[in-house]
Amino acid sequence: xxxxxxxxxxxxxxxxxxxxxxxxxxxxxxxxxxxxxxxxxxxxxxxxxxxxxxxxxxxxxxxxxxxxxxxxxxxxxxxxxxxxxxxxxxxxxxxxxxxxxxxxxxxxxxxxxxxxxxxxxxxxxxxxxxxxxxxxxxxxxxxxxxxxxxxxxxxxxxxxxxxxx
Amino acid sequence: xxxxxxxxxxxxxxxxxxxxxxxxxxxxxxxxxxxxxxxxxxxxxxxxxxxxxxxxxxxxxxxxxxxxxxxxxxxxxxxxxxxxxxxxxxxxxxxxxxxxxxxxxxxxxxxxxxxxxxxxxxxxxxxxxxxxxxxxxxxxxxxxxxxxxxxxxxxxxxxxxxxxxxxxxxxxxxxxxxxxxxxxxxxxxxxxxxxxxxxxxxxxxxxxxxxxxxxxxxxxxxxxxxxxxxxxxxxxxxxxxxxxxxxxxxxxxxxxxxxxxxxxxxxxxxxxxxxxxxxxxxxxxxxxxxxxxxxxxxxxxxxxxxxxxxxxxxxxxxxxxxxxxxxxxxxxxxxxxxxxxxxxxxxxxxxxxxxxxxxx
Numbered sequence: 001x002x003x004x005x006x007x008x009x010x011x012x013x014x015x016x017x018x019x020x021x022x023x024x025x026x027x028x029x030x031x032x033x034x035x036x037x038x039x040x041x042x043x044x045x046x047x048x049x050x051x052x053x054x055x056x057x058x059x060x061x062x063x064x065x066x067x068x069x070x071x072x073x074x075x076x077x078x079x080x081x082x083x084x085x086x087x088x089x090x091x092x093x094x095x096x097x098x099x100x101x102x103x104x105x106x107x108x109x110x111x112x113x114x115x116x117x118x119x120x121x122x123x124x125x126x127x128x129x130x131x132x133x134x135x136x137x138x139x140x141x142x143x144x145x146x147x148x149x150x151x152x153x154x155x156x157x158x159x160x161x162x163x164x165x
Numbered sequence: 166x167x168x169x170x171x172x173x174x175x176x177x178x179x180x181x182x183x184x185x186x187x188x189x190x191x192x193x194x195x196x197x198x199x200x201x202x203x204x205x206x207x208x209x210x211x212x213x214x215x216x217x218x219x220x221x222x223x224x225x226x227x228x229x230x231x232x233x234x235x236x237x238x239x240x241x242x243x244x245x246x247x248x249x250x251x252x253x254x255x256x257x258x259x260x261x262x263x264x265x266x267x268x269x270x271x272x273x274x275x276x277x278x279x280x281x282x283x284x285x286x287x288x289x290x291x292x293x294x295x296x297x298x299x300x301x302x303x304x305x306x307x308x309x310x311x312x313x314x315x316x317x318x319x320x321x322x323x324x325x326x327x328x329x330x331x332x333x334x335x336x337x338x339x340x341x342x343x344x345x346x347x348x349x350x351x352x353x354x355x356x357x358x359x360x361x362x363x364x365x366x367x368x369x370x371x372x373x374x375x376x377x378x379x380x381x382x383x384x385x386x387x388x389x390x391x392x393x394x395x396x397x398x399x400x401x402x403x404x405x406x407x408x409x410x411x412x413x414x415x416x417x418x419x420x421x422x423x424x425x426x427x428x429x430x431x432x433x434x435x436x437x438x439x440x441x442x443x444x445x446x447x448x449x450x451x452x453x454x455x456x457x458x459x460x461x462x463x464x465x466x467x468x469x470x471x472x473x474x475x476x477x478x479x480x481x482x483x484x485x486x487x488x489x490x491x492x493x494x495x496x497x498x499x500x501x502x503x504x505x506x507x508x509x510x511x512x513x514x515x516x517x518x519x520x521x522x523x524x525x
Binding site: 004007008009010011012013014015016017019020021022023024026027028030031032033034035036038039041042045 | 213298299300301302316320324367371372394395400
């Protein structure tokens with residue numbers, strides 16, 4: 001300990017303290033503060049650059065997701081439209097068929113009705129004709145009956161032959 | 166290529182000790198003893214601060230001792246300022262007269278003597294001559310001034326390179342910037358905390374590079390031993406002590422004088438212990454740095470001295486290999502001690518500004 005104290009040089013201590021404090025103050029002004037500030041600024045710059053890159057990437061992803069969603073929606077809409085169109089087509093065909101069928105059926109019934117009425121009319125006509133013919137024949141028969149039976153029969157036959165139905 | 170440069174640098178460092186070691190065989194007639202005591206004297210001489218900057222000495226054919234180096238100013242306060250060149254003292258061989266006073270260099274210290282340069286001793290072999298206050302620009306002071314200048318230009322250059330080069334370091338700053346960042350991110354912020362670390366950064370960076378550069382210079386061929394000088398480490402530790410205690414918050418003082426969360430009796434017992442701790446912490450800093458560097462220099466120089474004691478090819482080459490290995494380790498120790506000093510300073514600053522959420 002005594003040797004240590006003997007080695008202690010007060011002058012060197014004074015100089016050392018003076019030099020270190022001076023160096024500290026000088027370096028703080030001319031070196032450390034500018035260096036640390038520059039490093040801080042640079043780090044801040046890097047951090048903000050990284051942040052903005054990340055933001056940009058996130059935005060891009062968002063956009064991409066949006067695009068995909070829109071595309072998907074569009075596709076779904078198209079599919080829906082197509083399906084609907086197909087359904088409408090099917091329905092139209094079906095409807096047309098149905099209508100045609102009913103129309104056809106209607107026409108048939110009308111035709112049948114017309115035929116029936118025609119037939120009825122024809123039958124009525126025929127009946128009338130037959131009646132008038134019968135009357136005519138009867139007239140002639142009655143006129144001929146005055147002569148003979150044979151002739152009468154011949155006449156009826158002849159008349160019947162003349163009748164053209 | 167890099168490796169080659171590294172190895173040649175190591176050899177250069179080591180060769181410096183060779184120069185000194187070979188000098189030593191010729192040195193110091195006054196310690197006219199055997200080789201061992203000569204080496205011992207040489208090592209002791211190396212560890213001391215000197216008033217001139219000499220890297221070695223040799224003896225001329227006429228038996229005169231010549232020193233390679235230059236003189237430094239001697240500044241004394243002896244009832245007034247006394248300034249003269251250390252060359253006037255002729256390495257302790259001459260008495261220099263200033264006015265009516267005579268000064269003599271004796272074992273690295275300047276004493277006031279009579280005209281004949283008489284040094285008188287007391288019973289315990291202590292010098293009784295009066296000692297003026299020595300504020301000389303010694304070798305250590307010159308080395309510190311050189312280191313300061315080097316640091317100033319180096320780091321101002323780094324600071325300016327940011328402006329010139331768009332926030333990116335250029336040149337030698339590229340090497341030092343990661344170290345600055347390391348001190349900030351791995352020493353200051355973890356120990357002090359993000360809130361307060363900024364105001365300590367200048368000090369931490371300054372002492373780290375100051376100690377590191379001086380340690381490395383101590384391994385240079387110039388034979389410098391600054392950080393192995395107790396006055397220097399004392400000055401550094403004192404600064405850490407002052408900064409710790411002057412920036413401490415009331416929490417820190419509460420933990421020293423009135424430890425929260427313990428019984429009153431314990432508070433009274435703890436107060437003197439804690440108060441002692443305040444002084445012991447920086448004291449450990451000063452002793453650690455001093456002892457490590459001092460021991461490193463002693464071991465390295467002893468191993469080099471061993472080469473001359475063995476004086477045969479086997480022993481000498483063996484101690485050469487050892488000295489080589491130790492100097493590589495010393496390069497590491499130079500960095501390590503700077504790191505530890507900075508680290509512990511940061512830790513103490515951390516204690517000083519620590520904010521406790523609740524008593525514990």
